[in-house]
Amino acid sequence: xxxxxxxxxxxxxxxxxKLPGMGPRxxxxxxxxxxxxxxxxxxxxxxxxxxxxxxxxxxxxCGALDTRDPCAICSDPERDRTLICVVEEAGALWAMERVxxxxxxxxxxxxxxxxxxxxxxxxxxxxxxxxxxGQGEVAEVILALPATVDGQTTAHYLTDRLAASGVAVTxxxxxxxxxxxxxxxDDGTIAQALRARRPx
Amino acid sequence: xxxxxxxxxxxxxxxxxAGAIVDLLTESRGRYVAHVAGGASRRMKPFLQPGAxxxxxxxxxxxxxxxxxxxxxxxEGPSALxxxxxxxxxxxxxxxxxxxxxxxxxxxxxxxxAFEALTLALxxxxxxxxxxxxxxxxxxxxxxxxxxxxxxxxxxSTDDLIWxxxxxxxxxxxxxxEPYRDRLLALPPFLLSAQGGLRAGDVGAGLALTAHFLxxxxxxxxxxxxxxxxxxxxxxxxxxxxx
Numbered sequence: 371x372x373x374x375x376x377x378x379x380x381x382x383x384x385x386x387x388k389l390p391g392m393g394p395r396x397x398x399x400x401x402x403x404x405x406x407x408x409x410x411x412x413x414x415x416x417x418x419x420x421x422x423x424x425x426x427x428x429x430x431x432c433g434a435l436d437t438r439d440p441c442a443i444c445s446d447p448e449r450d451r452t453l454i455c456v457v458e459e460a461g462a463l464w465a466m467e468r469v470x471x472x473x474x475x476x477x478x479x480x481x482x483x484x485x486x487x488x489x490x491x492x493x494x495x496x497x498x499x500x501x502x503x504g505q506g507e508v509a510e511v512i513l514a515l516p517a518t519v520d521g522q523t524t525a526h527y528l529t530d531r532l533a534a535s536g537v538a539v540t541x542x543x544x545x546x547x548x549x550x551x552x553x554x555x556d557d558g559t560i561a562q563a564l565r566a567r568r569p570x
Numbered sequence: 571x572x573x574x575x576x577x578x579x580x581x582x583x584x585x586x587x588a589g590a591i592v593d594l595l596t597e598s599r600g601r602y603v604a605h606v607a608g609g610a611s612r613r614m615k616p617f618l619q620p621g622a623x624x625x626x627x628x629x630x631x632x633x634x635x636x637x638x639x640x641x642x643x644x645x646e647g648p649s650a651l652x653x654x655x656x657x658x659x660x661x662x663x664x665x666x667x668x669x670x671x672x673x674x675x676x677x678x679x680x681x682x683x684a685f686e687a688l689t690l691a692l693x694x695x696x697x698x699x700x701x702x703x704x705x706x707x708x709x710x711x712x713x714x715x716x717x718x719x720x721x722x723x724x725x726x727s728t729d730d731l732i733w734x735x736x737x738x739x740x741x742x743x744x745x746x747x748e749p750y751r752d753r754l755l756a757l758p759p760f761l762l763s764a765q766g767g768l769r770a771g772d773v774g775a776g777l778a779l780t781a782h783f784l785x786x787x788x789x790x791x792x793x794x795x796x797x798x799x800x801x802x803x804x805x806x807x808x809x810x811x812x813x
Contacts (some may be wrong), residue, residue, distance in 0.1 A: 392589055482620045488798040519648050519662060526655030544652070556616045557650030 379405075379564060383415070389549055433478030435460045443467075443475055450474040452509040456499065456528065458482055466514060474512075477502065482520040483527055494524075503535045513541040517562075527543060571633050575599055576644075577626045578685055580669040582611055582618040590618055592639065593669050594626055597682045601672045604628055604639035615642070620665035628715055632639055650693060659693040659799070659806045660702055664688050666797035671709055671788045686710035699812060700760050700768055702803075703776030706784060707761065713764035715739065715787040717779075719762055722746055732757055753778050774813030777804055 373528030374442040375383070379401060387397035404412040428434070429441035436442055443449060453474025455462050457463050479494045491497075503511060511532055529539050548550070552560060575595040590609025594602050604626070608614055617624060623644040650659040662687035664685060665771045672681055682706045691701040710716055716739070720761025721728045723740035724747075733747035733754035734740070741762075747754050757779070781796060783802075791798055807813050 422583065490798070517649065517652065519614075519621070519658060521654070522652040523658050525671065531653075544649075555645055556613075557646045558616055558643075561646045562649055562652070 385416075396548050428478070432476045433460075433480060433498075434463055434476055448473070451507050453512065454502065454508055455512045457514050458521070458524075461518065462514060473513075479515075479524070482518075483524045484520045491527065492532075496528065498540070499528070500531055503532055503537055508535075508537050510538040510540060513539065515541070519546050534550070571630045571634075571637065572628065573599070574627050577602075577624050578665075578682070578689070579618060579622040579624060579641075580620055580665045582609065582620075588615070591636075592618060592641070593670070594624070594639070595668055595685055596681055597628060597678060600676045600678045600681070601674050601676060602626075602637075602639075603667070603800055604637050605672060606639050608642060616621065616649070617641065617643035617647055619648045621651075621661045623689070654692075654695065654811070656806055657695070657698065659803045660692055660698055660805075661689065662799040663797065663803035664702060664705060666689070666799040667706060667784065668709065670792075670794065671784065671798050678712045680712045681709055684712075697768075699773040699807060700776065703758075703761065703773060703780055706780035709741075710780065710783055710787065713788060714735060715783060717741075717761075717783065719757065733737065734779055736777075736782060736786075737763060755782060771813070774804075777807075777813070 383397045387394045395426045425437040431440045434441045457479045477499045513525045575596040577594040581593040610743045624641040627640040666758045688705040691698040719741040722743035730744045731741040732744045733742040734757045740749045756775040758775045
């Protein structure tokens, strides 16, 4: 495609278009917005990205992304050290933190066991989790993994691996979401909710 | 090209940000791969899981291209097995074996029915491993590598068939097979007759039998090993003392 912009602008558009939620057209709009707001947006963004690229690393303890190691959550003395919430990726950790209902610590597995893709336990941070639990401080491990075949296969595997440690292993409930109307829910969710019913 | 069919999802992987490429086992058209627009959405994700039953509406401009599919879920799907690790392993293994063994766009209605029978059996913990063996034997038959347990390959006898020749896949009687017992595969009685009953070791023998012929006739010629999930299934059943 012929371009009226210079190579620097085209490169910026090309890189931005690789981001989730962006296509070539939205990348062009974003580029234009950045160039128009050079001081308010473009320069601070470039600086923030450079700093993040330079300083953000996975926490050596839990795998969360942070500029500190151990991360802010692991080094927070207010956090309950007896609780570990196991999540698939950092995105799930951020979702849990957004809720603000969990005050324990995390463990980011880095993926899920996948029989179809041949991803085994060695590809995940499973032994690191078993090691953390084995230190004796942990009383409960909460498995906050996706309600998918791979997610639940991983949950069962972790339950087996943690059985010898004697800690309580729990998982998130499955069922009707807040604001969910039954006639819009899939059959699996309704069946799961029915099985997990509790006294009203 | 446009059609509608019943199908099971064998696998799904993300395609772009919103779509998915879904591998389907259809009832009358065999294995089909299709693009599902919005496959990564919250509405679609629950049934883009191995073992989910769907009604597929398939469309493509030409018969050669990758078509697009619209999926309508039928029933609860694999979430019914989420609390049973062995059944989940069985479902994953069956989906992976079907995906790896069946060629695309070749009608195999028997494979669909065998997969359906297995998915229905998976909630019955005592019987599904034997049904899994029958599913794989049925898959071999659909692919033209059926095992022949009708009579002894050496003597023609129909009595006391307890071995299988690892080369021909034909049954061998106790008497004829005795001198070669180290080289023959065990034939569990439940594969001879539905009334054969299940003894300790039968499911293990059946899984070893079908694994041998799947490797020999299907996966080795494709220069591929048995799917990892099939290997894990045997490990899990062994750990659970079910073989």
